[in-house]
Amino acid sequence: MRQLPLGVRIPDRAVFGNFLSAKNQEAVEHLQRLARGDTAGIVWICGPSGVGKTHLLQATCVEANQTMTAGYFPFTELMHLGAGALDGLAQLDCVCIDDVDRAAAQASWEPGLFGLYREIEERGARLVLSAQAPPSLIDWSLKDLGSRFAATAIYQLRALDETEQRAALQHRAHVRGFELPDETARWLQRRFPRDMHTLYELLDTLDEAALVAQRKLTVPFIRTVLKE
Numbered sequence: 001m002r003q004l005p006l007g008v009r010i011p012d013r014a015v016f017g018n019f020l021s022a023k024n025q026e027a028v029e030h031l032q033r034l035a036r037g038d039t040a041g042i043v044w045i046c047g048p049s050g051v052g053k054t055h056l057l058q059a060t061c062v063e064a065n066q067t068m069t070a071g072y073f074p075f076t077e078l079m080h081l082g083a084g085a086l087d088g089l090a091q092l093d094c095v096c097i098d099d100v101d102r103a104a105a106q107a108s109w110e111p112g113l114f115g116l117y118r119e120i121e122e123r124g125a126r127l128v129l130s131a132q133a134p135p136s137l138i139d140w141s142l143k144d145l146g147s148r149f150a151a152t153a154i155y156q157l158r159a160l161d162e163t164e165q166r167a168a169l170q171h172r173a174h175v176r177g178f179e180l181p182d183e184t185a186r187w188l189q190r191r192f193p194r195d196m197h198t199l200y201e202l203l204d205t206l207d208e209a210a211l212v213a214q215r216k217l218t219v220p221f222i223r224t225v226l227k228e
Contacts, residue, residue, distance in 0.1 A: 014058035018175040020168035027155035035063035042127045047157035050195025053130040057096040068093035075099040086112040090119030094126040101131035110142045187219050
């Protein structure tokens with residue numbers, strides 16, 4: 001696990017190298033340029049659960065932390081600390097805030113976000129935000145905040161189709177040093193929710209079990225592990 005300045009702990013697997021870009025190549029390339037320091041500004045990543053928003057924000061933070069100060073902040077964690085948790089974040093070179101749409105219509109949070117936006121912009125730093133929807137479809141109380149976010153670089157992530165999902169699972173497995181047979185990947189898709197978060201968690205569980213048992217990830221072995 002990596003501990004990033006002022007942020008939360010990020011799993012080692014949250015990197016660009018094990019994310020299958022597929023139809024989201026443009027968004028990934030922009031975030032990579034931002035994380036390398038080749039560009040700056042505000043980026044808005046949106047899409048339904050399971051399309052990779054959290055992975056991309058964490059990967060951006062991990063990459064940026066190699067050459068600059070960076071922090072990843074899930075809004076669900078910030079909420080417990082109160083709006084004052086935003087104070088000082090603008091001093092970082094790269095700030096990544098997940099699920100920022102949860103701050104909408106909250107009088108204690110929107111002014112702080114507006115201030116963070118302005119400070120980041122003035123410093124020429126980087127702010128990456130994720131949400132379920134584009135900023136123009138979110139009910140902001142501060143209309144100026146909504147209009148500022150709507151003028152940022154906005155990327156709508158597209159979910160992977162079945163073939164791309166299998167490729168993503170097999171790519172993740174390969175990066176971690178083992179192979180996932182196509183038959184096994186298809187079996188997982190047929191029997192579990194087809195969102196990548198769930199499938200990746202299953203893959204992690206199966207990988208650990210296979211290492212302990214010194215077994216390959218065959219369907220019979222997975223049935224045993226999952227006690228189906």
